[in-house]
Amino acid sequence: MADRLNLVATIKDRANEIYKKVESLRSIKGRNQDAIMAACLYIACRQEEKPRTIKEICSVANGATKKDIGRAKDFIQKQLGLENDPSIQDMCTISAGDFMRRFCSSLGMNNQAVKAAEEVVEKIGELDIRRSPISIAAAIIYMITQLSEEKRLLRDIYLATGVAESTIRNSYKDLYPYASTVIPEWFAKDKDLKTLYSS
Incomplete structure (x- = not known):
């Protein structure tokens, strides 16, 4: 997915880190894997200050919808205890x-x-x-x-x-x-x- 959006290696690495952390909790079994991976990529883009819209992520997410990705993002934040993390809170504030x-x-x-x-x-x-x-x-x-x-x-x-x-x-x-x-x-x-x- 990251390659199709021409994202830099640091974003790919960050997305992989997030995915591995969530996977290690064994809480993603039975969940839409494409949505989980897309949400990891979405969060990584925000954390690396290279935001992409959900629509852009969705365009390379192998059938995951915007709603699926949004739910997966919320799930990941909750699983990793990131709901109150300032960097995640800040990432919601994007500008033109x-x-x-x-x-x-x-x-x-x-x-x-x-x-x-x-x-x-x-x-x-x-x-x-x-x-x-x-x-x-x-x-x-x-x-x-x-x-x-x-x-x-x-x-x-x-x-x-x-x-x-x-x-x-x-x-x-x-x-x-x-x-x-x-x-x-x-x-x-x-x-x-x-x-x-x-x-």
Whole structure:
């Protein structure tokens, strides 16, 4: 699974450690092994500060559903006594910035656009936008690409992020009113911002 997500060796090693600990407790017999392995990988990604979405993990999990993986994650945390572990508690707090560079890279965005997207994500963190981090990341990417010479379609962003086109559109609508305050001036001037559409 880790290879299909192009994960680094430290994440694979961490996932193996977690799996071995759970396996040694002999408590996984009769459980969905694919979901257990996927949950170990999910936890390892978070602990190594290289988060992947449940949807991404699910895409390589040999038939385990998001629900299966979520249950397996909760089970593993309970079995290993990690419910109150600060690193696990912190791992639940992810931000749009955790996904930004990877998504931009998947879309082949140039360095300037990536830098602008990262600056926007920092400023957006100070606002009260009630959307999931991954939806915010996708909307920021859409906004930035609409201001660059390398425009991207909603479909391209959906394929890179896994966020539905309608969700990207709705998140974009929430971000649009803040465009002039969050988009760096070096990337887009006021006249450029007027080319953005509001809905």
